[in-house]
Amino acid sequence: MMSLFRDPILLAAALGTSLPFLSMAIILIFTRHNQRLSASISVGSVSTSVLCALYLLITLSHAGAPIQYEFPWLLADDIVIPFGYLLDPLSLLMLNIVAVISFLVQVYSIGYMAGDPGFSRYYAFQSLFAWAMMSMVIAPSMLQLFIFWELVGLASYLLIGYYYEKWSASQAGKKAFVMTRLGDIGFFLGLIILVLGFGDLSIVRMNEAGQAHNIPQYLLTISALLIFGGVMGKSAQFPLLTWLPDAMEGPTPVSALLHSATMVAAGVYMFGRIFPFYSMSPEAMGLALAIGTVTMLLSSTMAMATYDLKQVWAYSTVSQLGFMVMGLAAGGYFAGVFHLTTHAGFKALLFLCSGIFIHEYHTNDFRIIGRQGGRKLLIPMVCMTVGALALSGIFPFSGFFSKEAVLGVLANHPNKLWLFAGLLGALMTAYYTFRLIFFMLFPKSAGEVHGEHDSHGAGHGHDDHDKEHHGYIFWTMAVPVMILAAISCVLGFSQSSLEHFLLGQGTVPAQLAASHGTEAHAVAHEGHGIGHYALLLAAVTMAVGGILWAFFEFGRKRATQEGFLRLFPKVEQLFAARWYMDAFLRRFLDDVIYSGFTNLFTRNDRRIIDGGIDGICFFTIGSGRLLSFLQSGMLQYNLLVMIAAVGVVVLYLLLA
Amino acid sequence: MNCLNTYLIIGAALFSIGLLGVLQRRNLIGMLIAVELMLNGANVNFMAFNRFLAPEPTVGQIITLFVMGLAAAEAAIGLSIILALFRRLHSINIERAQQLRG
């Protein structure tokens, strides 16, 4: 404990991660009724975290080997599970992403949540999230990571169901919790198998042992597959993806922070965290690649069929997460993590911009927002367009560079199918993004749009809000948005320095790259070959093609704003209903689980287990009843027996 | 007549009669009376031993005095318990006081 105060690095790590917890406790216990004070405590603690994270990043940017603080925590003969901090480039990068975006979102929320009765509660949960997420990021062992992983899930549940008086919100919170938990079961089973087979959950040692083939191959594959279940749940990958769109029931800043930028990226982060371990199991990597691809394509199609502003970004998040998983699974450690970084920036930007519109027009339908003059809100409109360009992968915005990196990795994969899937995904991303943007930029009057009625925002013109635009509420929302837009503009150019940082000497992925010459490293150098330019051209063509396509259908003057999907109503229905995944899960639950397994288990429970226990109970009760005849409550009989016994003993002693 | 065993048997008989009362009376006051008889049987024993065996004749008498004092205390407490029970059960029948029945 003394070393805590002597070592500034340890102090910064401990302070940065645990201050939000303190602020949550203070808010929940003391300052619930003082909203302003609650917000300042929360924002103050998270800004301290930002400072600590930046200090750690600057101090340790040339540290080389990862710094690890471990205190033995769980000891069971030869199994030691540590508790502490692991500071390596990946965790430092993620720590900074989380801290900065948490900070911006909390500042933004001051305006967005102003006047909400649960303001203090909101900030308490935000602090809880910040604490759990940052502690998860710098966890040195998988168990600690898992604990905070679950806490992050709890924060997500609480924040999705923030408007708990709303039925759909509370249902969405439950859905998110249960679905992610489904994946976490696999995660935890994987950890158990790992402990049994390997006896250690330290991330560093796991990665090293994976490299050194100290873990039997079958064990590695099984545990890697099971742990990938956690990634599927948390990052909303293919079978478990429908919770994320529903999670948009929460306040928009929550969607920005948890359900696009940081929390859902936790799955991808964990994948990257034990990437060297994973890369030793080609089966797991292949499965991850397939699942990432399917997720990306499916959710892109879903995004084309919705008119809900936040839903579009939610589907887009799912698809981009799938894209990151593809990048990682194809062996591109840096590409995946880089895309995670840039995506966190521009997706938070998009959500926060949408939040301003939603706050202003009290509707989620972007057609209505556009018709009511959404484009007149200059700052969010410009920033949103910047975010959309970044999402579509247009030079010079950050998304361009990271998408390029991922596509480069895919291009190096022996199976070109994945590359085409990636390019198709890029096309669809650009299309649905700019479908939304053009709806808002070039609205057609209500008469031109078939059967659309302005039902939501009637009587709530933005004239009332003109004054508010210049009030603090608007600026607390606008400033974080502008900062994020600026980050999205410049982040892409830090690619090479980030790459150097992440793959610097001494880190495990670097050793991996050096010893195996895998794709991760190959891309970094091969990227300058001729093939790279062809790829670049293809990607840009896809993005621009998607935008033009969207412009043709929605943007130009005589556009019908219907989209090609209107021609295939069945397909549109399919996309809008999320490929009937929810319906399928429902049927699956009803038919297989409820009427099948549950029935059997219930019967087993009633007949055998309950019956057995009941039998024991009846026996106990019966024998007790028999014995209780002795306890007649008749004092005189008790005394009689006692005296008679004494007399008999005396007589026996006399006669013997 | 003036023999230790005579007094011992008288004491034992008194005690047994008291015991019989305690065991078969249902009236709580009757039981209390029977307990007094038992105590007297014991007292007779003490006095008999004091008379025929003890080195100092004062000891037995003092013990008998103490037993009387305790009997007075016991009677007071017992009677107050009986009164409390009577108020609760409206009866001083011992067979009604069965709350502890298993």
Place this chain on the structure above:
Amino acid sequence: MELRCRSHSQTRAEQVVGLKNVSQEGIFMNPLATDSLAQIAFWIVVGLTFGGASLAVFPRNILYNVLGLALALAGVAGLYLYLGSFFIALMQLLIYVGAITISIVFAIMLSRPLHLEVPRREVPKVAMAIAASLVFFLGAVGVCFKTSWVPAPDRSADWSVTAIGHMLLTRYDLVFEVISLVLLVAIIGAVVTAGFTRRLSS
């Protein structure tokens, strides 16, 4: 039988001494009375005692029981006289017959058992009680006869009340105090159990 006779002869000699002592304190019993007269009186006292004891136990009317108890206690007081202690006999009359019987009478009056049902005897219960008492009585008698009672080698002959008072305030000082404390606690406890609830309930 031999043992019994031996103890008999010994006690006889001492009894004279004891009676002599008592007579100096002015006891009514004539030391010159014949053995036979004393014996007849003794058995009358024993008869009174057991008659009283039977009255105290067997009748179902509680008033007879109390009167029987008073009779039996008086008889025991007579036995104490025969056992050589005039003081204890007096105490027996004072405490038992005078105080305890009266308090029982009070309890009877307060609980009005005469107005309540007088349940019939259950034969099995009475039979079992008699059997248990008989077993106990036989055991006690057996012990009496089987043990060889040996008197203390040198026995003091000081039967005076002065000696009792001296002992109470010296050797048995603590016990004396404890008894008084017990009595105090018993009185307070009796008042609390019986009195407060009555006042609160009324």
